[in-house]
Amino acid sequence: MALLLIATAIFGTVAYFSKSFTSTGNTVQAAKFNVNAVNESGETIGDGQFSLGENFYPGMDPVKVYAFEIQKNDTKVPVEYQVDLIPSGKLFPANGNSPIVLSLERKVNGEWKEIDHTSTFKPTVDNEQFRIFARWPHGDNDINFQGKTGNLKLKVVATQVDEEEGPPYYTGSIAFKATPSGDIRTTANKEVNFYKNDQGNKVIEVKMGEGNGDFEKKVGNFTITESQEGGNTWYKVVTDHEYYAGPKVWKLTADRVNTSQAGVIDFRKDTNVYLTIESQQLYKWFTSN
Structure with a gap:
């Protein structure tokens, strides 16, 4: 064909x-x-x-x-x-x-x-x-x-299209593979907020809105929070619904975060375990802070 x-x-x-x-x-x-x-x-x-x-x-x-x-x-x-x-x-x-x-x-x-x-x-x-x-x-x-x-x-x-103004800001594509044997769940056009908390650490919040797809049902709203532990910078992902094999903790060190592609942040916990978010505004803020 x-x-x-x-x-x-x-x-x-x-x-x-x-x-x-x-x-x-x-x-x-x-x-x-x-x-x-x-x-x-x-x-x-x-x-x-x-x-x-x-x-x-x-x-x-x-x-x-x-x-x-x-x-x-x-x-x-x-x-x-x-x-x-x-x-x-x-x-x-x-x-x-x-x-x-x-x-x-x-x-x-x-x-x-x-x-x-x-x-x-x-x-x-x-x-x-x-x-x-x-x-x-x-x-x-x-x-x-x-x-x-x-x-x-x-x-x-x-x-x-017009240059984006905000907030609120909206993402491009999002992909989440929580475990090595798990499904790849994808969505797009979700509201994203980002700021530093009282401890000066980065916080990223993604809201599903009224969507009713697989990502919304199986993952839901999620938050990525930066922290300092044991001399390392960590990023912890907490979702509404996703269940992870083993302890319900999904986090990675800062050296596992890939920003080599403009406009995309790749939280690469392992070779086949990752969370990627596409957003020009989020990317500019994340890489400059």
């Missing part, structure tokens, strides 16, 4: 620059099959023999179907990106019961992180990179989708 980006520049008398890119009509073909496999009870299981090629079939390994990047080039005005991945057709019914699982990933601080199919954010690097994966896990109704087709529409909109 290939995606074709058609770029259209829009000019007019509006006060802001805006440019959109749309890719539609990208066909996904599910292979037909005539083999039936049953278990000991005579029930059909999600398995069968499919033809090869670019067809999708139950149990297939995840496949990268497209990769793209948004290039800022010499843009000087503040800009915001919106990325939409919109499936449609009989292979992707409106009720969301498609057997095909699509994943949209964005490269943040050198790591690929899954984001929502509709995401809005401000760029933190000149070239923002993305990729799309598709997989078909075994399911109870795989046979119902044999031979059906669907379309993928990819839409990218870049829009000029």
Whole structure:
């Protein structure tokens, strides 16, 4: 499957620059099959023999179907990106019961992180990179989708925005992997407050607002507090809901905090355990205090 980006520049008398890119009509073909496999009870299981090629079939390994990047080039005005991945057709019914699982990933601080199919954010690097994966896990109704087709529409909109004033300030993307074997939970556009407490230590507070996603339910509001212990500077993360393996303490020393990517603070407790926050205002305050 290939995606074709058609770029259209829009000019007019509006006060802001805006440019959109749309890719539609990208066909996904599910292979037909005539083999039936049953278990000991005579029930059909999600398995069968499919033809090869670019067809999708139950149990297939995840496949990268497209990769793209948004290039800022010499843009000087503040800009915001919106990325939409919109499936449609009989292979992707409106009720969301498609057997095909699509994943949209964005490269943040050198790591690929899954984001929502509709995401809005401000760029933190000149070239923002993305990729799309598709997989078909075994399911109870795989046979119902044999031979059906669907379309993928990819839409990218870049829009000029005002310079942010505040407070309040709002984050870009947030990613939290609390334990080595835990899930990566992500969210974005959350209110963030930052200040120094009476002891002169940094405090970062992130509020979920009225969101109702996985991050809001499983992590919730969280606070990062700086402290001085045993001759070291520590950062302790306390959340509303997240449960950590072992003692319920998630903290790291200051030397584990990575600020090498402008606009992103990476609290890297371990190689595969981290909390990253994207915010230009927070980054400027954190690195200058």
